[in-house]
Amino acid sequence: MEKEKRNKFLTILKEYGIITIGLLCYTLAWSIFILPNHLVGGGVSGLGAIVQYATGFNISYFYFLVNIVLLAIGMKVLGNKFGVKTIYAIIVTSVMFRILPSAIPQQFIQEVALNNGKLLCAIIAAVMSGFGIGLTFAQGGSTGGTDIIALVVNKYHAIQPGRMIMIMDVFIIALSLLVPNGGDIGTRIATVIYGYIEVFVMSYICDLTLTGSRQSVQIMCFSKEYKAIADRITAETHRGVTVLNGEGWYTKEPSCVLMVVARRTECNSILKIIHEEDKNAFLSIGTVSGVYGKGFDTIKK
8 A cells, every 4th residue: 555655656746747847848948049039929928928028027927817817717617627737837837937037147048049040049949848848748737828718619619629729829929010119010020920930840849749758569479488478578567468369370279479558668678578588489569559548548538
């Protein structure tokens, strides 16, 4: 019992640690590359950046207040759909937005971001923020914001959340054209284009991060030493092994086939076990996605 509690605690600690790293990547992208260049992006952060450029109202306060309002609306309309991780992510992101911009040396921002041009900064920021959001999503977290609006709209209208979020991002970035101190019309149009590039790249990197974190493999192993292999895989990798009864059609002899589904990062360990037990084992490895059950993803209602 104590071991189970300790393992559960360590799992939770790991999840929140990864979420925090993801949020740090996200806010660093904004603090170093986006805000100093007066660029914009999608979501509540993008809207907060526009408000900060126009009025001087700090993005951290805007982000926190808007997300709290949206969270309250979402919980009222959708019920208890948003967990502790979403609330944690909103609070941590707001604090980071308040601390990081003033904590990072201006000379560092000048050399790393401002001297390299806005286009490169938009791409780097998109990669960093997309990776950060992907890590957060992979651990069941969410930064709230436009995600909540999309879910509320989806409840009453047949509009997919992804499409709704994209529509809102396009609209929010276009609002930068109205910023009074945003420069001449050419500069404002360029800012909008950079914003669209950033949203596109960020979405791609986010999807790529999520795919990589969830990618699994299915291993089929044909070996006379199947018992020893199965025992070691179960004991050393803590993955389940299914033994399938078969028959070799060429030899007309009965045989047993091992089927193992594991994370891609665990594949080398399993192959090492198979090789050590039977160097002549025949096996195949296939990439699978959407693996649900104990030790993998949970089916979301």
